[in-house]
Amino acid sequence: MSNSFVRHARSHATSVCRGSRGFVKASCSLVALGLAAFAAPEEVRAEQTLVSIKGITLQGALDIGGSAFFLPNTNFGAGSYGTKSSGALVRHKNSTYGEFYGKPMLMGSWQTGWGFTVIGKASAIGATTLGDGDAEEVSQTSGTPRSIYLEEANLGVEVPLKMAGGHQILTVQGGRQAFAVDDGFLIGKGTYSAGDRGAWWYAPRYAFSGPGVIKLxxxxxxxxxxxxxxxxxxxxxxxxxxxxxxxxGFDVSWFKNKPGGHGGSTYADRAAYVTLTYFHVRDADGSSHYDYSTRADRNGMNVAALSWGGTLFPVKALGISKNFTFYGNFVSEQNSHAGNGYKSVEAYGMFFEPGYTFSMLPWKPHLFYRYTRFGGGKNAEGSVKRNYDTFFLYDGKRYTYGGYWPGEIVGMYLAPLSDLEVRQFDLTGTPPVHLFRKKDELKLGVHFYDLSLLYPSGMGLKNVGRHVSNEVDFTAEYMLDETTSAAVAAGTAFSGPAGRALSRAGVPTGYRMHNIGRHAGVLEAYFYKHF
Structure with a gap:
């Protein structure tokens, strides 16, 4: 399954099903039903054609997904606070919650016969969060939010071209649409899934509003x-x-295709690439709500990035021309306009990721190390903002687990994605086993994260060490076919001095400070189906 279908799509089935709470049992029953469906006859269903006549095609499709979570000793004992109907907060020491969403889609095309094709897409998303709500210290999705909102609504034209001896497609598309540069480290998500929208972790919403995009x-x-x-x-x-x-703004990429691939339209088909991206913020909400925050002073900002990936350096002498990969991105954020308490912005973010696939070994294990740095400053309320703004960060298309959110516990619910340094090791392998079909796939993984603040004082912490936490997550991802997948995961985190200080700082004012410990955990599961 392409990871573009699932931002977080992940899960935990077996361990959660041993829980005692009725909500968890109900969630697991649904996961079990989904897993039972994997034994169905081997047939991959794509979009359903509703109309096909005289060059006009109308297709329909449906995505559904769900997830379940149990987080013992949430936020190292600080817990997660949900809002009751009265407005008061209630603390959950061990958070339990689940999410579900559905996305019906309608796609159309008209081959005009005049050298171009008219295309369009419309979709909506219905979603809910159950149980305690997400496990941030003050939950963003407590109270069982439910919603149905428009996702995509766009119209455009595709024109085939032949220039410089090659083949190109020019697309002009206006309206609400999903849009990503590379795998989404800078631009990937235009809609946030918090509050009454629901499905905070699964985050199925991507669309930006127009005017639109011109693609070549x-x-x-x-x-x-x-x-x-x-x-x-x-x-x-x-x-x-x-x-x-x-x-x-704009982006331009040079790429090499994988055999039979189409890297111009599909990121996963690029064997190697280099991309230059630039955009200018022509207007942004500068209300006091964002004063001295990591999202502050966007209006007028200039953002530039250089990204790369794949087999950029085929070292044939060492026999690693196909197995060695190197991904990275360097982002610069500059703003000379004052806003939200700052006089200017000078911030940077980056990651560097060498990896190697041991293709000659059983399971073909893949190992990578990623160093990520979300810039920060010593004084969050100085005249120059140095805290990196992740803008439209998406967890990435290359991995379901192991993406840009640093871990399933601390990086997901507690640590800020600014003023942060992450050292990450990932090891995954695919055992030669097939559970239900000859071509299904099981991938096992171990993911280690070492998180530290760059400047604790930049997060308002005084006389505290930099180390936030160490975390290790174990995952099992199953893909029945390109339209059906599920996963289970379990992990534990060990707090450092900065992690415990962040937990204390996040407790709502006026509420009792509970004992902040050294351990936290997670058990989780997800499923995904495309009809």
């Missing part, structure tokens, strides 16, 4: 010119949303 996809070069805006709404998201941001 060639044999070895591709590019986009875009003018978009995020779908932010603090009324729906209970004040937890990112600043509403309108931006304009």
């Amino acid at each position: 996809e060639g044999d070895s070069v591709r590019g986009d010119v875009f003018m978009l805006e995020s779908n932010s709404d603090n009324d729906i998201d209970r004040g937890y949303d990112r600043p509403k941001t309108k931006f304009v």
Whole structure:
């Protein structure tokens, strides 16, 4: 399954099903039903054609997904606070919650016969969060939110071209649409799934609002010119949303295709690539709600990035021309305009990720190390903002587990994605076993994260060491076919001085401080199905 279907899509079935709470049992029953469906006849169902006549095609599809979580000793004992109907907060020491979503889609095309094709897409997402709500210290999705909102609604044209001896497709597309540069480290998500939207962890929403995007996809070069805006709404998201941001920019990529691949339109088909990205924020919410925050002073900002990945350095002498990969991204954020308490912005973010696949060994284990640095400053309320803003970060298309969120416990619920340094080791392997079909796949993984603040004082912490936590997660991902997948995961985290200080700092004012310990855990599961 392409990871573009699932931002977090992950799960835990077996261990959670041993729980005693009725909600967990109900969630597991649904997961079990999904797993039982894997034994169905081997047939991969894609989009269903509803109309096909005289060059006009209309197709329908449906995505569904669900997840379940149990987090013992949540946030190292600080717990997670949910809002009751009265407005008071209630503490959950061991958070338990689940999520479900459905996304019906309608896609259409018209081959005009005049050298171009008209295309369009419309979709909506219905979602809910059950149980205690997500496990942040103040939960963003407590109270069982349910919602149905428009996701995509766009119209465009595709024009085939032949330039410089190659083949290209020019696409002009306007309206609400999903849009990502590479695997989404900088631009990938236009809608946040907090508050009354629900499904915070699964995060099935991606769409930006228009005007739109112009794409040119060639044999070895591709590019986009875009003018978009995020779908932010603090009324729906209970004040937890990112600043509403309108931006304009471009990206251009050079790439090499994998055998039989089409890297111009499909990121996963690129054997190697280098991308230059730039955008200018032409308008952003600068209300006092964002003063001195990591999202502050976006209006007028200039953002530039250089990213790369794949087998960029085929070292044939060492016999690793196909097995060695190197991914990375360097982002610069600059703003000379004052806003939200700052006079200017100078911030940077980056990651570097060498990896190697031992293709000659059983299970073909893949090992990578990733160093990620989300910039920060010593004084969060100085005149220059140095805390990195992740903007439209998406967890990545290359991995379901092991993406840019640093772990399933601390990086997911506690640590800020700014003023943060992450050292990550990932080892995955695919055993030669097939559970239900000859071509299904099981991938096992171990994921280690070492998190530290760059400057504890930049997070308002005084006389505290930098280390936030160490965490190790164990995962089992199962893919029945390109349309059906599920996973189970379990992990434990060990707090450092900065991690315990962040836990204390996150307790709501006026509520009793509980004992902050050295351990926290997670058991989780997810399923995904595309019809």
